Structure formats: structure tokens, C-alpha cells
Amino acid sequence: MIAVRPGPPLTGTVTVDGSKNAAMPLLAAAAALGRPVRLGNIPANTDVQIMLTLLQQAGWHIAQPVGEQTTAVILPTENRTTHLDLSQAARIRASYYLVPALLARHGEARLPWPGGCRIGARGMDLHFKVYEAFGDGSAQGGSGYRVEASTPRTGTVSLVLPFRSRGATVAAVLRAVTTGRPLRLGEPNLSPEVLSVLDALRSAGWETRASAHLLVLSPPPVGQEGAVVWQVPGDKVEAGTLACAIAATGGTARVGGVHGKDVTPLVTALRHLGIPASAEADALAVHAEDARPTNRALRAIASLSPGGLDADFEPPLMALALGLPGTHLFADAINPGRHGNLLPQLARLGAEIEEISPTGCRLTGPQRLTGAGVEATDIRTGSALMVAGLTARGVTTVGGLEQLRRGHADLPGKLRALGADICEVTP
Template identity: 60%
Template structure:
């Protein structure tokens, strides 16, 4: 273990001082939100998968440990620190107890690997960020469409594999990312065909489809339907996949650059994944150039004062809910009255808004999922706490624009989703100091 890793993992607090305009070039890590389902897909495939671009966030590390406890082999190539190879293993007959899965909000992605290895899955209810219940109803309906039996109680749930038909048709009542990926991965386990109506088409979903195509599966996605069919024959050998760059980390870095009036380029991310965010920033007078593999934030034109309307959406080309907290922090420095809404994560505003208030922010909570910000506002450094991943990143954005020193605690939460976001900001010129425990 290097000295750098030891230093980073021993820090739970940072101090942030007002920054000069951030500038430079930084590279986003692989996406935690994409890595978790790709790891589950790799385990469900029953062949070796070489996965590159794997982020060192703690949620991903925990998922790798859980897959090993399920009997899968996980190899870390010495020459590729950001890669893992997931291989079929020798599974015991006894279903493992996976209590630690309660610490991951997306732990439900473990169901298909468990069904593949044991014919049944037993898991605690999802945990992770406390931003509202992680509804499992649509997941359970998906599994029942495959002929599976679902049992649950206060402690958790079980899925017992049934015999699926050669073609399974599922129509989702809303574009649930988790339920869409559950249907795709269950299709892989069942080696059957799928017709999925009203699917989620986020990059996290389409990256799984692209990975399966690389493994020989026939996949087609449109706004109305995803179709999936097994490859002819039984493909062998190791297949190579890549985790896409973290659009949320890139968006957070873009908001931080914009909040300080700087210019910077974020590489290693699919620019089109940030188009909705870029359009919002451009609307306010902060130009953003979107390239195939990068986004660049430029020094703002005269700020427009136009109202920013950031409403989280599951629709294709909608605004990802994970962009909203950083946008709230940015809007505190923008003239105009701005509206924010996130009905997908109903507890998120309850976490973030009280912490921003510690910095002097005045935010009108219109409902538990809607708020209004009128700016620009004067923020003063204070002690705040990263109550969840996205709240932590938003607090770093706000602290960079505040007057005086801000202390951000709870960095363990932030590192569940980002290996070291403070270091990336520091490489752009942010004045951020790590405080040892």
C-alpha cells in the first residue's frame, strides 16, 4: 500500500478556504453508478470478464468483497491498478450471509449473481445514503415475471429462481434504472430473450447493454423498448469491458469551476452524458463546451439572471438527480430565483439544505422535494457534515465560494461514491487541506 493511499483513507475531514478561480485539466474516475451493475453483469455471465476503469470508491470495493464472499474469483492485475478480472468460482452449496450488503444502496444488483450461483438470493434491505426508501416493488415484479418467488420481511428479502419462459416481456410503469438493470441481468442468468417496455435509458443502463453486446448478446434499445437475446452457441474466453467515466463527478467539478468563475476541462467522460447539465449552465451565462470525451467550463459571460429550473427526471435526456445538489450549491452565487426538484430521492433535500444553512444559505423549502433559491447570497465558512455522497460534493462546491474557512466532516460518506474528490479539486487550484483523524 502506498503512502498516498494510507493518507487518503485515514482522513474524514477537510478544511476548505475561498479559492481563486479554479483552472486546469482534470480526469474523472470511472463511474461508481456504472461499475456496480457492470460487476454484477460480469458475475452473472458465467465467463471471465476483464473490467477496466474501476473506481476505488468504497462502495465498489465493498461490492467486490461481497462477490468474493459469494464464491466468485476477483483478480486485481498488478500492472492495471484500475482494473479487475471477475471469474466464475467454486461456489459452496450454502448461501452466504451478506449482512454488509446493507451498507450499499445498490446492493440489489447482487440478486442475479446469487441466482446464477445458488438458485436463490437472500439480502438485507438496501442501505447507503439516507435519501429516502429504495423502493423494491418494481424489482420484485420483474423477478415474478421470470417465474421467481419473492419473500420478504422486516429484515430483508429472498428471491428463489423459477423457470423462465424462452421470452419474457416486462413493461415498467416508470423508467426505473434499478428495475431495468434487474430485468437485463435476470435475462442473462436465464439465458432467455427479453422485451422490456418503458425502459430506463441512462448511461448506466446502456453501458450494461453495450457490455453484453461485446459478450455476444444481441441488444437493441429505443425510447419505447429494450430487446435482448442470447448469443448463438456458448461463447468462451475472457471478454473486456470498460467502466464509463463518472458523469456525476465531472458535473460536480464543472459546478465547482463555475462557482469560482474559473475555466477548466474535465476529461475521461462521455460529453453527451453531461448535455443536460451543460445546457443549464449555458442558460445562466456560464459557457460549457461538450466534446466526445470531455467537457470544458469557460469563464462566464455576463451572468444572465435567468431563472434556473433543475428538475430531476428519469426520462431520456432528462437531468440526472445526482446533478441537482451541486447545482443548488452553484445557484447560491447566481443572480435570479431558481427552482429545484428531486422526487426520485425524497430525503435528499432534508440532508443537504440544513447543512447549506450552516454556511448562511437561505433556501425556501417549498415541499420535501422542492426548493427555491434566490441569489446571489453571501456564504460564510462554518463546520458542515457530508450526510450523504451528493450532499458532500455539494458542500465542497459551496465552500469554495464561501467567505472564510469551511470544515467538512463525514468524508467517509463522500468516498463511498468518489475515491478522492478533494484531491481532484486541489489539482485545479482549490485550497483544500486534509485533517488527519
């Protein structure tokens, strides 16, 4: 477990790892492309390691250049194993990204239902509708699902998503890649993680055009082959969590390695609370020693709309807001089980948070927290609890590190580099 105690304001400079949420679809895109891909800045968290293992088990060759621990080369092979054991896919949510590549290589995808954090149902009905648009068939069972590739077809695939699902958007894009068919996708998800996939495909010759209401994808000229080099963008959620920790302690620090535009909604929220922050080209800077609390209510509403607040920013913002004046509203209908995890753990620290719906809550600050034993029941709950522990009186112990490490290789180490009084202890 992790022990956290309050200390001096966090200061200094730290660099985030590659983004787990971006690495997963990029690895799946590398497999779907059918060409050698050199992918850099891969984070060393548990979920990404499982994804790499699944690719190897499904017949791709994964090579790591000597001395480059964050780089992998994904190579297509002739392996057409018919009896695949992909049971580890049940441990991660992003396993569904592998379906298009499996269809292209094996003609079918048999996978257990996705797992990962318990923050709501892993609905895949929209994924199946995407595959139906390409002519693929699907069947669902109690323990998993099966998608079977259709006979080769031609022509543009057109469909409109009923909501901006990141998973369904990636599924449509990667299925277009594996079939070589043009795609017109209405109401796409245009989060930074999806845009990083589109940028990667563009470097491989695909023509991509994306607006708020339409994503258009066209295949490259026939015969375009050869290796491509991609890079996983910096982890915007890790950067946002560190920023909230810096702000909570009244510190001034710089978080490097993240695209500034990816954290703009988080910066807007901090400024709304009176905390000076700025998004640079490749960094996020926080100057909380100059903070001037505004007493203004923060409305942190998770959104799938372009430019909206990513749901994963909400938990650390909630931990920060507990120490700031004002009555603040939080809502996350995207992950309906998240508040059920987070709020009881914050309550153990003495937080008083009013649940106004299953996915919405309200709190009034500032509140004084007291250290206690809490549990990282999911990745983002764990990171938010560390932010809260930095201001709670006494010692806060955070258990469930296996959850935290699914999304972060070493978030406690980055906080420690900024001066946090934090260490790993044996229960």
C-alpha cells in the same frame, strides 16, 4: 474532515475516476454472465470495494493484474457455498444488482435490505415484480428479503415498467442473461449507466435494441464463450461536480475522462445560467471567466426520462446557483430525502432556501455565504458543500468524509489539482 477556503479561480486539467453508478451494475453483469470478464477503470471508492468483497464472498474469484490497480478480472468458479454471509450488502444501495447472479449460482438470493445514503426509501417492490415475470418467488422480512429461482423456463419475457426505474431495468436485463431468455421491456430506464451494461452485453454476443419506450434483448448464439473486456465509463457526476466548482469560482478548466454526451444536461444548465461550457467526445470544458450571468431562472428538475437531468447533478447545481442572479427552482422526487439532508447544511453557511414541497425548493441569488462547520450526510451533499465552500467567506469544514468516500476516491484531491484551497484536517 475537509477544510475549504475561497481562493483564485480554478484552472487546469483533471481527469475523473470511473463511475461508481456504472461500475456497480457492470460488476453484477460480469458475475451474471458466467464467463471471465476483465473490467477496467474501476474506481477505488468504498462502495465499489464492498461490491467486490460481496462477489468474492458469494463464490466469484476476483483477480487484479499486476500493476493495474483499476482493473479486475471476474472469474466464475465451481464454489456453491450454501451458507453465505452477505451482511455487508446492507451498507450499499447497489447490492440488489447481485440477485440475478446469486439466483443462477445458488438458486436463491438472501440479502439484507439495501443501505447507502439516506435519501429516501429503497423501494424494491418493482424488482420483485420483475423476478415474478421470470417465474421467481420472493419473500420479505424485517431485516431483508429472499428471492428463489424458478424451475428453468423458455420463451420471451415481456413486461412494462410503471416508471423508468434504473434498478428494475438492470434487474430485468441481468435476469434475462442468467436465464438465457429473450426480453421485451417497456418504458425502460436508458440512463448512461444502463446503456453501458447493454454495450457490455453486446460485446459478449447479446443482441440489444433500445428506444425510448422499448428495450429488446436476445441471447447470443449457442456455444459463444470466452473472456470479454469491458470498461467502466468516466464518472459523469464527478465531472459535473467539478464543473460546478470551476464555474462557481469563475475559472476555466477541462475535465477529462468523461463521455461528453453523458454530461449534456449539465452543460445545458450551465449555458442557461450564462456560463460557457461544452461537452467534448471525452471531456467537459468550462470557461466561466467569460461568463455573462443571464438573470434567467434555472429549473433543475431531476428526471428519469432519456436525456433528463440526473438527480445527482442537482446538489452541485444548487450550490452554484446560490452565487448567481435569478430565482431558481430545484426538485428531486426520485430521492425524496435528499433535500432534507442538503438544505439544513447549506443553511449553516447562511443560504436562504425556501422549501415549497418535501422534494422542491426555490432560492434567489446571488447570496453571500459564510464558512461554518457542515456535515456530508450523504455523498452528493458532501460534494455540494465543497462547491459552496469555495465561495464562502472564511473557512468551511466538511465532516462525514466516510460518506464522500463512498462515491469518490479523492474528490478533494481533484479540486486541489485545479488550484482549490482545500485540505484534510484532524478534528
